[in-house]
Amino acid sequence: MAANDDPVPGVILVGVQKGLPDAVLHEAARLARDLGEDLVCAHVDLERYTVGEKLDGGVTSASIDPDTDTDDDVEGDFDAALAAHIDNVLAGTGVEWTGRELAGDPARALGRLADVVHARYIVVGTREASVRETLREFFQGSVASHLAHRQHRPVLVVPLSPVTDGRALPWE
Template sequence: MDSNDSVDRAEQQPPRGVILVGVQKGLPDDVLREAARLARDLGEDLVCAHVDLERYTVGEKLDGGVLSASIDPDSPDDAEGDFDAALAAHIDDVLAGTGVEWTGRELAGDPAHALGRLADAVHARYIVVGTREASVRETLREFFQGSVASHLAHRQRRPVLVVPLSPVTDGRALPWE
């Protein structure tokens, strides 16, 4: 084999991407574990993205981060762009011992739109999200607005891995029935 063959093969390798996982306070650890397992198995980086629903995007950075403002005009804007320290500590605890390094991104606005745009910016191979717990409030919200997973699956081109949190396996009615 000559050196040009190895150079040609190196040029044919796709650029390294990431596994993008949507995170929030109270997110069951199984979602993080599945995203970390996928990242480790594929040799990809893990990006944990939190979307602040109480802010809206006013600009975008080249790295996929956002400039945002509070939807409440009386609220101070001192936390713009800061990934929640308590959430970061929880992610560290859950991923300890997995060998997977992660980075956090703080986003704003509609979760499906924000995650889809970040996925484009960071060349995500997959987006990982969890299902919602089947509360009356969440069932109504999803009925009127649709689920984040559903919006992602229909509005962008990469695969979406949905981690079931409370699967209905015993014949009970599904949350929307």
């Protein structure tokens, strides 16, 4: 391989949230381990918006509700309970991870961070196949769909509740 063909080091970026099924973390960790890449777990706070970005991809954010936030702008700290859960899920995998707290629209926030950390892949989970989630996605769109149409890197969507028995999906 020529020197200019050397692969650019990158990371596997996974979108995480409280209540995220462990399958998404397992798949992201497996991909990171198989490719020899670092794993970055990113949580996007939907109740805040970004007012500044740091060189490492972290953000300074403010609340969308000015009555709930007494601080003007704050640097987002990764949720300790979520971090403990990720540590527990990834224990024994041999995969080290770092966390980033983001704010705003999840697809845009993950896309910006993917650029900063040179992500090779972005990993996200699907939503539950319910009428409520179908309506939400109809009006807001899915994070996976937004990423797939706005990224130059692959987006891995981990199916969480596949319908494999031939039943119709709620939107069919």
